[in-house]
Amino acid sequence: MSAPAFPTRIFSGIQPSGGLTLGNYLGALKRFVEKQDEGIETIYCMVDMHAITVWQDPEKLRQQTREGAAAFIAAGIDPKRSILFNQSQVTAHVELGWIFNCIARMGWMSRMTQFKDKAGKNSENVSLGLFAYPSLMAADILAYKATHVPVGDDQKQHLELCRDIAIKFNNDYKVDFFPVVEPVIEGAATRVMSLRDGTKKMSKSDPSDQSRINLTDDADTIAKKIRKAKTDPEPLPDNLADLKDRPEAKNLVNIYAALAGHTAEQVIKDYAGAQFGTFKPALADLAVAKLEPITLEMNRLMQDTAEIDRILGEGAERADTIARPIVDQVYDIVGMIRSRRG
Ligand code: TYM
Numbered sequence: 001m002s003a004p005a006f007p008t009r010i011f012s013g014i015q016p017s018g019g020l021t022l023g024n025y026l027g028a029l030k031r032f033v034e035k036q037d038e039g040i041e042t043i044y045c046m047v048d049m050h051a052i053t054v055w056q057d058p059e060k061l062r063q064q065t066r067e068g069a070a071a072f073i074a075a076g077i078d079p080k081r082s083i084l085f086n087q088s089q090v091t092a093h094v095e096l097g098w099i100f101n102c103i104a105r106m107g108w109m110s111r112m113t114q115f116k117d118k119a120g121k122n123s124e125n126v127s128l129g130l131f132a133y134p135s136l137m138a139a140d141i142l143a144y145k146a147t148h149v150p151v152g153d154d155q156k157q158h159l160e161l162c163r164d165i166a167i168k169f170n171n172d173y174k175v176d177f178f179p180v181v182e183p184v185i186e187g188a189a190t191r192v193m194s195l196r197d198g199t200k201k202m203s204k205s206d207p208s209d210q211s212r213i214n215l216t217d218d219a220d221t222i223a224k225k226i227r228k229a230k231t232d233p234e235p236l237p238d239n240l241a242d243l244k245d246r247p248e249a250k251n252l253v254n255i256y257a258a259l260a261g262h263t264a265e266q267v268i269k270d271y272a273g274a275q276f277g278t279f280k281p282a283l284a285d286l287a288v289a290k291l292e293p294i295t296l297e298m299n300r301l302m303q304d305t306a307e308i309d310r311i312l313g314e315g316a317e318r319a320d321t322i323a324r325p326i327v328d329q330v331y332d333i334v335g336m337i338r339s340r341r342g
Contacts, residue, residue, distance in 0.1 A: 010042045012032060019215065020204065020215045021212045023202040023203065024152075031184075032044055032082075035150060043082065043319060045319075049136060084315040085313075092320065096139035096330060108164060109134065112134055112157060149183055152191060162181055188257035195212065196230055229248065238268065253267050
């Protein structure tokens with residue numbers, strides 16, 4: 001059998017635009033660790049260039065990038081087995097991002113719901129970078145010819161665009177150069193919702209801190225936020241279908257399932273008929289048991305920021321070794337003269 005054209009390689013990224021939440025942990029980090037532990041080649045990135053598409057205070061950006069890297073490691077990413085780095089240290093991303101700006105169409109970008117949500121009524125006044133965001137994201141992935149991208153549900157449309165860019169590049173230049181990536185959106189918590197409103201995504205940018213669990217929250221704060229989470233007065237049903245119009249209850253069941261590594265079906269069977277007075281303390285105990293060790297390890301790692309910077313630098317060098325020749329080939333395909341010495 002001949003080798004597959006594009007060997008399996010995983011890439012994913014997280015923005016250091018704020019502290020990480022339970023949504024980032026369950027929808028992304030936890031699954032990144034699972035992929036690493038399955039022995040697949042895994043490349044993970046703190047996407048600082050994406051973060052500055054909206055204003056970031058420089059000192060906070062540095063702090064959040066290190067904290068994000070600490071969260072990766074505390075959650076189980078081993079910087080020897082995975083490549084872990086920050087995007088701005090590998091220039092191949094922005095170089096390929098520019099080329100993709102010339103491949104992607106204005107119409108494609110205008111349909112991105114995340115852009116529309118972020119820009120709101122203010123689209124004249126947001127940065128050009130925010131509009132071009134998804135083409136840099138495609139460059140992150142394709143600079144490594146990654147084939148699989150684990151993400152939460154909110155990134156689905158961006159990954160469809162990444163597929164469109166790869167297909168158009170291959171067609172325009174009559175090559176079979178880029179893989180058409182597969183989004184990996186799986187598990188019970190692909191969309192963790194706000195603790196205050198079950199119809200809104202849990203987000204680091206929500207003005208209410210009560211709406212989310214931060215990876216920096218201590219055990220007491222986690223337990224309090226879960227106890228105060230919005231719910232309804234009904235007990236839990238014995239099947240998932242009956243949670244259809246109960247977004248807050250459904251969210252807590254999904255969070256429990258993802259934390260426990262069970263399916264939502266299993267959780268609903270175990271807690272059929274239970275009141276939230278019983279279910280919430282059980283969820284709080286589980287959340288603290290799973291998250292507290294990560295928070296403590298993050299705090300320990302953050303004591304030595306020079307070591308975090310060293311790990312990111314080493315990861316960037318390894319990332320560059322893969323991305324550089326791929327982007328050099330792209331220049332060649334596109335028709336750029338590359339005669340500079342050294
Ligand atoms: P970001 O930083 O918003 O989120 C990082 C990851 O966390 C997931 N996530 C969630 N999953 C479940 N429930 C939630 N409430 C929740 N909130 C966030 C996101 O889906 C994501 O997987 N554009 C990306 C960053 C990026 C990227 C990439 C991702 C840049 N380049 C290349 C993959 C590949 C973003 O803003 O993620």
